[in-house]
Amino acid sequence: MSLLSLENVSKRYGDGRRERVVLSDVSLQLDAGELAAVWGLRRSGRSTLLHVAAGIEAPDTGVVRFLGRDLARHRDEALGGGIGYCQQTFRAGEARTAREHVTLALLARGVVSPEARSRASAALERTGATSCASLPPAQLDGAEAVRVALARTLALRPQLLVVDEPAKGVDLLARDEILTLLRSLADDGIAVLASTGEATGLSGADRALSLGDGELHESPARHLAPVVPLRRAAG
Template sequence: MTLLALSNVTKRYATRRREHVALRNVSLEIAAGELVSVWGMRHSGRTTLLRVAAGIEAPDDGTVRFDGRILTAGDSLLGTEIGYTNLNFMATQGSSVVDQVAVSLLARGCALDKARSSAFDTLERVGAADCADLDVRTLDPAEQMRVAIARALISKPRLLLVDEPTNGVDILQRDPLLALIRSIADTGTAILLTVGEVVNVADRALSIDEGELRGEVVPEGADVLPLRLTQAQSSA
């Protein structure tokens, strides 16, 4: 079943000197439980794609539908049915991680104790329970992303939009972070993931360049070559 559908979406930004087209006639469908990655360089349109898919920004042309319903800018589905996350997740500098994650539940009138309990459970799910009482400013990039994901997941969204989760993350922590995202999709949550490098955790891997969404990208394993030939090989 198609959960998210973008149809012929175009998004433009006007400046005093020129018009910049961030998305060009983009069409994309994502099914429930499907993980789709979109690879692109900086300024390729990948973040705009997520913002339009989330209903944060409206397309200038085309439509965005969530479960058959047309999304509009500022739609109430964001934060409930749709979760959006990137590293700019901190709502209040200096607050504890568990309170950051509980924010959306508290905003909807949930009791503090219940919201904090749900926040801790969600942090445990993403492997960040040991960060619960820390100040958000003390976290490394991988911890920040896990907490950002927890903050989006606490409302049990059907669609999760993740912007550049490995940006700034230590190379040894990237695979575990991507494995976490894969495990979330495996529980039935649809995920649209933007990345600056090709990853191999997605059901479908697409690319975007100058606002145009392009076909499948297949990650290829690199051949490992020796730094130098052995003496026997050199004399062969």
């Protein structure tokens, strides 16, 4: 049984002449420890695919299963529990620092304060964001914002991490470090499903997929890309 399974999923927006098929009979399986990256042009539906995979949006037809259970029926327990969704836009809300931003997500889930702080620190260290933990969210650069957003999601200890365009807005020279981080999270046993608008985001993926006109295409063989170990000191 796959950790995540999309079975003949379809999704449309609009109706009549304005109807747009975003996902057409899409099937995908993802196992623990796999990194799958989906490439697509703008408006190809890659964010919709991620929303459907994370249980944020329900498909029109087809089934999405997480740990064998239909996400349509168990959405609330899965999202934020076993499934972590990391959105493209960084919204810090009322948090005064990056650390607080991560801690608040845990407190909102009912984690008690001392444990929430400890888990937030561990997650920030895991994503290499310790050095910017005390900064106000507005002062984070692109790569730091992605690291903090990932820390916030990881602090909830997901089995599946769904990340929308992790390298978008990240400086070219810092981009590979983010991709290496995602690769290392998959190597730790987390299933990672990421979207990308640039082929760069496919580097290091076990499975590279493309999405266009609602159809999902995949390379025939699964590969483990050679990865240079992350040298950046955590923190």
